[in-house]
Amino acid sequence: MSASARKDTPEQAEFRQYCRQWLAQHKPGEPPVRLPQSPLEIMTEPQLHYLQAWQKSAYEAGLIGCDYPQEVGGGGRGDCQRIANQEMIAARTPFLPNVIGLGMAAPTVFYHGQEELKRRLLPRLFSGEDIWCQGFSEPGAGSDLASVQTFAERRGDKWVINGHKVWTSLAHFAEWMILLLRTDRSHKYDGLSYFVVPIRAALGKGVTVRPLIKITGETGFNEVIFEDLEVDDSYRLDELGKGWQVAMTTLLHERSAGELQTPRAGGMKSGATHDTNSRSLIELARTTRRGEGRAADDPVLRDRIMRAVIREKAFEQTLRRSRNQALLDHPMRLPLQNKLLASELAQEVADTALAVAGAAGSLYLADDNAPAGGQWPMAYMNSFGMTIAAGTSEVQRNILGERVLGMSKSK
Template identity: 35%
Template sequence: MFTAQEQEFAEEVRQFVRSHCPAEVRAKVSEAAGITAAERQAWHRALHARGWAAPHWPLEHGGTGWSAIQCYIFAETLAEEGAPDLGSFGLKMLGPTLMHYGTQAQKSRYLPRILSGEDIWCQGFSEPGAGSDLASLKTRAELVDDHWVVNGQKMWTTMAHEANMMFALVRTDPAAPKPQMGISMLLIDLANTPGIDIRPIILLNGERTTNEVFFDNVKVPAANLVGEANKGWTYSRVVLGNERLSIARIGINRRQLARLKRIAGEQGLTASPTFRARIAEAEIELAAIEALAMGMLARVRAGFVPGIEANMLKIRGSELQQRLTRLLVEAAGRSAARHGAEARDPDRPWAHRLFKNHFDTRVVSIYGGSNEIQRNIIAKTLGLGGGK
């Protein structure tokens, strides 16, 4: 149970969302209709002006100094109200990594621009032959005088077409004895650097969220190396740990669960013991994921690098997302199967989006490292795997 003070804080956040985020934008988010980059940026500016863009950051870098429970309440309230997600790449993934491993010059330049939304970042990790098995990446970077010269290709790069910056993993020592060695992290200016070609990947739903990115003798200043050369694999653990915390999408799952209960009630499904049991199982699973996420957040804030709890969170959170969207489609029935504006159910014009959202969440068990790879990592860490 939250204290009276914590409940007052939640109400303060709720009222801020309702007064600063347009109702039509929140409706789009809640119905999985998609929002524009301009709408997301407007919400980012509103949060930044209030000092709430990065509540989990330390005070010295523009954070709020809130406790873990306050950060949790804040995130949950925003998600429940349908506020747009600001994205994970800059605020949740790169920012904390630079705080741990970046130079003072990097912190001074990039952290304020991440906080304000002036820079929009994407993540250059996956490649055609190195997605879930990230250690197999082949994009090369060679140090020539005061620049790294980058050649290769990144794949499935989310929002690269809207970003002006990328943090990328590149191979800087091809002769390293193990594939995890010899990898470095670079900060790349996508908007002002010659030799970068961003090509769209159009998904089955006709939308563009991912891209191919090609590097042809791209020069990146040596000062844009994060930490030490050939230590990028270590730094990626911090990045991916923070990514997997957000991939669990606890707030979104809470909103989806509430929507499922509402639709199931309207459809009379709550009279079915079987369907009620399926809803209860999802609710119990969400409670367990919340407990794991809170424990991991406390450890990260105490300075620990995320361990296998991040892998566990990624697996269970992504599987719950998929389960809830499947249950929503089942609850909506035939109306959810309609496609195209002319085929929508006039009584429930939102229902067709449930099926689209169901398909969209099929990918969450793949990106961020497939769940099969995550299970292998957990097994090896616990001494249960046969790999080296």
Template identity: 55%
Template sequence: MSTPNLTAEQIEFQEHARAWLAANPAPETQIDLPLSQLELAKREQVEYYREWQRSCYEAGLVGTDIAKEYGGHGHSGCQDIANREMSRVGAPFLLNTVGLSMMIPAVLKHGTEEQKRRFIPKALSAEEIWCQGFSEPGAGSDMANQQTMAVRRGEGWVVNGHKVWTSFGQFAKHMILLARTSRDHKYDGLSFFLCPVEGHAGVTVKPLVKMTGELGFNEVFFEDCVIDDSLRLDEVGKGWTVAMTVLTHERGAAEGAGGGIRAVHPIERLIGLAKSSQRGGGLAADDPVTRDAIIRQAIVHEGIRQDARRARVPALNDHPMRLPMGQGVVRTEFEQDCARLGVDIAGARSTLYKHDDAAPDNGYWPLAYMNSYALTIAGGSNEIQRNILGERILGMPKSK
């Protein structure tokens, strides 16, 4: 089972990761675990995942390639191996996604020595959870249209404004905050802060109820919230640059480290549903139209795997960013299309929702279908992604 072209350090680390994961499976629990990070809503769920991330961190699977002085393990080229191994065994997701995939890369690139020592170790251990404060009611796909203001006062800043779609906000110690420090320039008028949230005066977190009836997102209100200038990341007016560093990590974050708690093959799940559903007097699995629809998704699923494989073969890529940038749209719409197909296959039983004993797969299909819109909207809706692909990859003129 050895993989070619690994360094001695990587081989040793891989063996360690496999052995540790085999000996330390995710603990059994009686609590109701969410479908994904986006549905995280209860304190007991947070504590379960916090404990899991902490044990992974202590085992060296989190912060693997981060320098020791910042709380990491000082390896080289081993984090990808850790992620792959966690995914392979279907390990629970890592709780502090925003801290790991957004704050840490941004602080490593743009932060002061003091900021690195202060924030990185506790994010790795999940002692301090992070949330992201980019989206606003008037700044969705047009993210530079930030209206939250940070005004200089003495040694600090006074923040006023309103953030939305803030996952983890109700559990977060800190927020990566994009705020306007000048109205004279759209992009150069933005600055980036590492803003305290929990227990901080002037910050109010209000849960937002999704169309599914679940919690998970929040609104965050800033009313004369005072923060110290030492919490500013990079220079005043460089917020957009830092945000771009963060966003290059965002789209990958959802499927990055960890993987879901229930790693069921999506196509097998659909086939299973079709074999237990009726259509036109027979099994849905025997209905030619249903069969075609399932195999279509199977081909997309295999295509996603093979696109990822081909993306690593330079000779088979005419444009180096074409496959990586296209995957966000393809993967999110695959999730959506599969969930929708499940709803269709379930027929009348697709009307049954969570907590109905007769609901197929405990109401997974309508729930997953509705939740899939978080994927196709978050991080820049797929319409914006198609603009970006058309402009940056195919070179067509900007639509604005």
């Protein structure tokens, strides 16, 4: 029995057993198409449809949205989503495609949306029928998020939106966007407001989505252009000018690198085509030839691998602290720390894997000789985006130092 299972209440233990039984009977077979390493890199309709079907079946079985109230489409359980997540990861199920919806949009809409909006949007979000994306970063506003300039002008009970968002993952498939914009140019923070916008219905009618192709060849990123898009005031979350406060709800969930899809924590990943963790790193070292022996016999590589294993195990224990109420005195402490640690750990593991693979680590996905199907170089290149997204590692350290530890501001 795992340490997590030993701490289950009787109700949670019963739910865990239900999850295991259901997953054993309903885990989907091999996908008909190659899946990307993360839901943020879904590129084709067949990939999306396969993953949407999986998310919908898991939702209908009660494994998604568990902790949200039943009146908004949730399961009405208490602290059970983490159990479903743990069991899905253990069963190596496909990842859930609506990661932005589950990890960021759902808690934001739940805490700040009108009741009618929650009942309308959340069930289809949980089921994966409506994919969501995030409209935060702009060409001139990334880590300094409060500098966004996408503007909404009020006209009666409508708002007319103009502006430019960038690095928008899943926008090419999204029905809805969570959107931080400016409604008052005279105030930096108090001039921001927060909307949910039906961008799919507005394509060609005020919304343009353009793909951004990365060095990996993936097209999960997009830029989104708003030109006189008209939306109703009912799509605004919370009060006018409270967009920064609402955005903090989103960011705290985005930066949570642990268990996902609850109103308190954000996003999940599990088995895609290949795991890129220390367990797979060890397997790569054992199976990669190096001279007359194996890469695993190289003492320098063994030291690097063990450092990655130790950091991964330490991070797993750190995630358990997220349920310790004594450590939740500051809302930014654990989410920022976990995001920083997770992104840099992923980069270290991928970098070590390329050192293990040697020259073969440069082979791409389509090459039959590529170790582990060519997933490691993809993981390495994508890891640099992870240390930038949701605030760079440097920004995370500054916030932790200044706002959590009370250190003086950096110059």
